[in-house]
Amino acid sequence: QVQLVESGGGLVQAGGSLRLSCAASIPTFSNYAMGWFRQAPGKERDFVAAISWRGRTTVYADSVKGRSTISRDNAKRTVYLQMNSLKPEDTAVYYCAVAVSPWGAPSRTENEYNRWGQGTQVTVSS
Secondary structure (H helix, E strand, C coil), rough: CCCEECCCCCCCCCCCEEEEEEECCCCCHHCCCEEEECCEEECCEEEEEECCCCCCEEEECCCCCCEEEEEEECCCCCEEEEEECCCHHHHHHEEEEECCCCCCCCCHHHEEEEEEEEEEEEEEEE
């Protein structure tokens, strides 16, 4: 059974930084693009960032571009999201997800992912 475990969330002041991690129990982790999404209270889940299976291609939502960096360590089966200059509007539960198909390009679309973690809460105070 595939398991994704996010960590690294917490409470931080505006302007601060957090590094989220997502550890995956997938033997073929290195074959799949990975994505980060977030869901704020009362809102739909939104795309944040995604990375290709080799880590050579990344895509970002406009709302986090320039402030966030997605990366992966295939040997550790872990994907990261470094978030800097955090804003109160970044407050959300952050989820990592595995792409449906191997060797694909990183996608902004939620239905291109079919395995999800339980989420980690990020709260940014003003």
